[in-house]
Amino acid sequence: MFRWIVARDLMLAWRRRADVLSTLFFFVIVVSLFPLGIGPETELLRSIAPGTVWVAALLASMLSLNRVFSNDYHDGTLEQLLLTPQPLYLVVVGKVLAQWLVSEVPLVLIAPLVGVQFGLSPDTLLVLFVSLLIGTPILSLIGSIGAALTLGLRGGGVLVALLVLPLYIPVLIFGAGAVDATIVGIDPMANIYLLTALLVLSLVFAPWATAAALRISLE
Amino acid sequence: MFRWIVARDLMLAWRRRADVLSTLFFFVIVVSLFPLGIGPETELLRSIAPGTVWVAALLASMLSLNRVFSNDYHDGTLEQLLLTPQPLYLVVVGKVLAQWLVSEVPLVLIAPLVGVQFGLSPDTLLVLFVSLLIGTPILSLIGSIGAALTLGLRGGGVLVALLVLPLYIPVLIFGAGAVDATIVGIDPMANIYLLTALLVLSLVFAPWATAAALRISLE
Amino acid sequence: MNWYKYASPTAFYPLAGKLIPWFAIPAALLFVAGLYIGFFIAPTDFQQGEAYRIMFIHVPAAWMGMFLYVLMAFYAGIGWAFNARLASMMASSISITGALFTFLSLATGSLWGKPTWGTWWVWDARLTSTLILLFLYVGFISLQAAIDEPRRADRAGAVLAIVGVINVPIIYFSVQWWNTLHQGATIRILGKPTIAPTMLAAMLTLLAACWLYSIAISLARVRCIIMEREQRSNWINQGSSSLEYKL
Amino acid sequence: MTSSPPVGYHAKSSHTPFDSMLEATNLACVRGARRLFSDLNFSLVPGTLLQVTGPNGSGKTSLLRIICGLMAPEEGEVRWQGANINSLGEDFSRNFTYLGHRNGVKEELTSVENLRITAGLTGIELTKSGAAQALAEVGLAGREELPARFLSEGQRRRSALARLITGGRTLWVLDEVLASLDAAAVNMVERLIERHVSGGGMAIVTTHQLLNFSPGSFQRLELATELASGSASPGLLS
């Protein structure tokens, strides 16, 4: 049954492939906006590159995630998912996995290309890639809690931003930190390990919190 | 009748004040993420401040605009607005005005405060404020076209970003350019004038394009 | 000859079929000729060596990318204003060619940038504006792809294309407003008084080839679009009830 | 449901073209690859109700949207007092109230607010007590101040129906108006339409339940299921 959850969301994504592509383009455009707003000095751009790419990834993740849950909420299919005979935890894991595969993996893959535009060196690009690969699932997992909580609650918006963004910030700090470290020539592994620890933590706890949030929102 | 359009959206915003607050919050957070992702060097931060604030304003505007139209679309009230006995142009102007008042004015007001965090000088803050005051209505106007075009489309949210962000770029360049100019000690007025010209242009043409797009989307 | 008659997609379909070879064959010939002149006859640049030859593809591609956008917006506007389906179809078919050329100019530019500037990419006004142009194309194509009803897709695309066209001059002139380090590099080559006549000849030949190619490929693509849509309306007229939905 | 009278039947037979307020000529509607109907003709004079019936998917909603100008017909045209509704633009909107499958009620606002705003948008100043009175008439007394998202499905529908009372328009275009309504509300709607029509108004209504309605001023237009010939032939019954 688990595979049906993933299959379902992948199929939906395939139907909306324009949507998936546009998450990718959103990422690329947001990243490109910064040089436009900031100016073209290569040195400056290189130093803001990790932060920019990571913030853009964060935003892209937040946007696409939000959509995944709220679409299902509005047409009543989320209710149906809640009533399937399997732990809600699994449903959540399946949905988040599908969202990650569809919206974030392409982004991770294209990030090095974007990095080239900022003049990053090959080994920095590798670290950027790895940090995003480990970091984006965390974003999806944590973001899903926020998305689930905001579903019905009209007043929940701020609360959720307050709740989720502080949780995003460590990811951002370690992720961008790893890349930054490589740029200045420090070993990035400490950051990468911390990121991995965060991933394990969120894999265990986030789906559980999301499931609880879903039940509350659908009440 | 015009005032009813504005009144309606203001009232809705008041009911969803959490939502409005969260646009503001989004803006503040995006701007604050940068220092986190980039590191604390004052010089660097100052030089990226205009671009960062402007990009954040751009994203915040896009997100809030999208919501305004798609909510009305899904509950059938947009249909009803189309059938009111007044030019659709006016309806669009009213809705955009309300959106600007509710989501962007607070952002413009808080921007100088955010600027202080980046170590901007008082006159730079003034230019930042003025450029945002002139620039944000353009964002709302242009954004409304994209929001109207993507109504009801599966890709909604992200597609709108893809359509609108490239059109936002001139605003970004002139807006951030004005602030940048002040930082380096050049007269920002050329940029401000260009921004004003863009405002006039978009005031004349954008509502018309949005009205056309709405008719197409509701067909 | 009654040209008006050919405004109908069904009448245009066979005409387009007949026209394609008249553009495709010269395009191929000029392409071969242009490449030959460019790569074998034109002299080696004393500063850049052989790398400069990318120019023969890069420059025509960049020009085509910009021009086709305006043309696309023009067709889309005509199609919308006069409810001319053929014009709308032309706009859709041009959009892909335009995006392709824009992408090509970006790719060749990057390839060229590495040996000359020592970097794949700089946030130079011209490079950035080309990137934005690509985004505009992609926006147009994605919007049309996201809408299933052709009529709505045409009109929505037209609104976007027309609004986007306002951006083109702004993007173009931003070169002046936004002085950058690397703009000089491009100007320098053209500004060189010693540009060999063979270089110019090669570039112009290739430009002509790109033009003819664009026309030919757009006609071919518009034929596919006509086919797809008219087939559907034929079904309507036959009215079989067991129709499969066709995207 | 598929039996249908001769194609292209004209309803205005007994009227000269000029006393008909709303007139549809040779309407055809195509959705995707499907021709839902063609050669559809009818005309409405003041004081008549047109009930559009037909199985699911026969094109009732599409027809109503065409009449309101929300959708363009594939062929044919709709005229109001002799003028094509496209040429009338917003002026046509001054004459009718449309109620679709979706209620057009903002969930965040209370019923009173919803009603007053809709009225304001159509150029009518409605007092709070006026709104409350209309809401009481549709059976929402005591719920006027509840945000619409707390209302039950049927109550939300009722809240939308109150627009008919406050709108004061000549023509009512009502899609599936009885859906989700309980027996009392169905009766209420019937009386509402009856009063409207007998007062010289016009109504175009789709429902799957037949309306309990005094005859005479009552026309029925039946849209058939798609026919093998590909062009469904709508029939008009009096």
Next chain:
Amino acid sequence: MTSSPPVGYHAKSSHTPFDSMLEATNLACVRGARRLFSDLNFSLVPGTLLQVTGPNGSGKTSLLRIICGLMAPEEGEVRWQGANINSLGEDFSRNFTYLGHRNGVKEELTSVENLRITAGLTGIELTKSGAAQALAEVGLAGREELPARFLSEGQRRRSALARLITGGRTLWVLDEVLASLDAAAVNMVERLIERHVSGGGMAIVTTHQLLNFSPGSFQRLELATELASGSASPGLLS
């Protein structure tokens, strides 16, 4: 509609507690400041249909959501084969199909895809032809491959109904199941429920139209409008 039999009437009178599959005891529901019902008791044995009626806003939807475990009751509990449904968790979901006001149909997917995915999610492998067959049964033959957003309101409802056929569950919980359906579809649903019930299934159905249904296995639960006392007293008719 407001007449109602004595308060707290127990339906299981003729059965011992153990042969009832689904049992609700002393249910009460409060929404906002309103007590919709309290002391509501009923129990269902295999082969029975419970039709819940009541005016708009009387709490039918709320009751059904409580039965499915989507909402917690203010007081009382729902038991399945003697066990509280909260303690059963997902295992309870294995026993019923719920159809709410919203269809739960993905607009991007075709009806076949929707059906197969829903089946897959509930642990049933459904072939394409199996899905097409179920869709044909609800009258969507020829529309199986159309993305659901192109379907008409009634067709979308039918597409949701097909889940009942493919689900193979014991208990059907259907909210306002006849809304937007044409006469043919209403009949189809009635036959569907009849077949299900006579085959030993159970169904809880709300509608505003009375179901045309052979008596015997048929119970009715009438939720009254809110009473002055603040606690509505639900009555059960056989």
